[in-house]
Amino acid sequence: MLISSSMLASDFSKLSDEIIRMDISGADWIHLDVMDGHFVPNLTFGPPVIAAMRPFTDKPFDVHLMIDEPLRYAPEFLKAGADLVTFHAESSSDPDKTIELILSGGAKPAMAVKPGTPARAVFPYLDRLFMVLVMTVEPGFGGQKFMPDMMEKVKELKRAKPDLLVQVDGGINSETVAEAARAGVDVCVAGTGIFKAPDAAQAIRELKAAAGAGRE
Numbered sequence: 001m002l003i004s005s006s007m008l009a010s011d012f013s014k015l016s017d018e019i020i021r022m023d024i025s026g027a028d029w030i031h032l033d034v035m036d037g038h039f040v041p042n043l044t045f046g047p048p049v050i051a052a053m054r055p056f057t058d059k060p061f062d063v064h065l066m067i068d069e070p071l072r073y074a075p076e077f078l079k080a081g082a083d084l085v086t087f088h089a090e091s092s093s094d095p096d097k098t099i100e101l102i103l104s105g106g107a108k109p110a111m112a113v114k115p116g117t118p119a120r121a122v123f124p125y126l127d128r129l130f131m132v133l134v135m136t137v138e139p140g141f142g143g144q145k146f147m148p149d150m151m152e153k154v155k156e157l158k159r160a161k162p163d164l165l166v167q168v169d170g171g172i173n174s175e176t177v178a179e180a181a182r183a184g185v186d187v188c189v190a191g192t193g194i195f196k197a198p199d200a201a202q203a204i205r206e207l208k209a210a211a212g213a214g215r216e
């Protein structure tokens with residue numbers, strides 16, 4: 001199980017230290033939640049802040065765009081150093097054009113579905129997607145409860161394309177990570193469970209161990 005640590009739960013007053021802390025704690029990817037106040041009822045950060053964080057780690061930047069117009073803004077996120085760009089099936093941008101743009105910028109494209117959106121919304125694009133993100137909470141805020149019903153979507157996606165990476169995001173802890181692993185999830189986003197733990201490295205190790213046990 002890969003762990004993508006969500007900077008949404010970090011201390012924003014010391015982002016460079018927090019990135020370094022995740023780097024040395026064993027996070028596989030750094031998850032960056034971009035919210036525009038329209039697509040979701042919250043605002044976070046944009047390309048300049050991501051570009052400022054970029055020099056502090058070589059780990060992949062996993063940028064989750066919770067914005068209305070990913071096609072319009074994706075070039076700025078590519079320039080800021082995004083390695084993966086995830087946009088939502090519910091956004092107003094054309095998915096084919098958005099995928100093309102991300103690929104032409106040298107990054108990996110992914111699509112996300114909110115809890116109320118069926119997995120089949122991304123089926124037409126699966127052949128060009130590196131990953132699908134199944135939201136396990138309503139996007140917008142950290143610290144919410146994992147929705148176990150979403151595991152059906154994970155299984156459906158894996159049946160449709162077995163080598164697709166499936167990511168889940170929201171409410172991940174040592175119990176829910178095992179449930180996700182059993183369903184076939186490859187990447188878990190975790191914010192609160194890592195940043196608020198007394199020892200982030202231990203929290204990441206525990207998540208990975210629990211996922212391993214869940215798969216057995």
Ligand SMILES: O=C(CO)[C@@H](O)[C@H](O)COP(=O)(O)O
Nearest residue numbers: 139140142143170171191192
């Ligand atoms: O995208 C989001 C929320 O919209 C997530 O990345 C959360 O930030 C995950 O946080 P926790 O549930 O682990 O606190």
